[in-house]
Amino acid sequence: MKVTVQDAEIIKNIELQQLREYLQSHGWHEDRPFLDNATIWHKEAQKGEFEILLPSTKNLGDYLPRVRELIETIADSENLSYLEILNEFIKNYPHLKIQGFVTQIATPNADRLSGEVTIVCPVFEKLRQIKIELLDHDYILAIKSYQERLPVRCTGDLVKENNIFILKNPQEFQIENI
Incomplete structure (x- = not known):
């Protein structure tokens, strides 16, 4: 990865x-x-x-x-x-492609099929936890990835807020072919 x-x-x-x-x-x-x-x-x-x-x-x-x-x-x-x-100096990096494993799924939002997931992946040669808010089909894929321990990948805008990495505007979220 x-x-x-x-x-x-x-x-x-x-x-x-x-x-x-x-x-x-x-x-x-x-x-x-x-x-x-x-x-x-x-x-x-x-x-x-x-x-x-x-x-x-x-x-x-x-x-x-x-x-x-x-x-x-x-x-x-x-x-x-x-x-x-x-x-x-990492604060904001647009169009970042990440590949990693879903390690945590927060309680889903009550009003729609969505929720926050945590993906662990390398960023600058160090494993980091990255929070991502996912909706609908992407959220379902994250749950499947978590349950079956399958790697995922996606693209988005990496933001660092209070030493927490967040991937905003996630796109092309998918489970990797093994």
């Missing part, structure tokens, strides 16, 4: 304010502007002094490689993996 989302898509969804707040809260200090396009930040760590370039706008031609480099440098300075740091 794997998530089919490209690094570029993830980075495009990271807000510059998130990066700035992360840097400020983790001991980085803004040093000076770099041309009109970025600011230079520094941090003293056990491994020595680190420097990064924080873009001022997403419209730069080298925005993606700059943010990748920024994340790599943060990871190196904090002795963490690239994916662990990238995970800090």
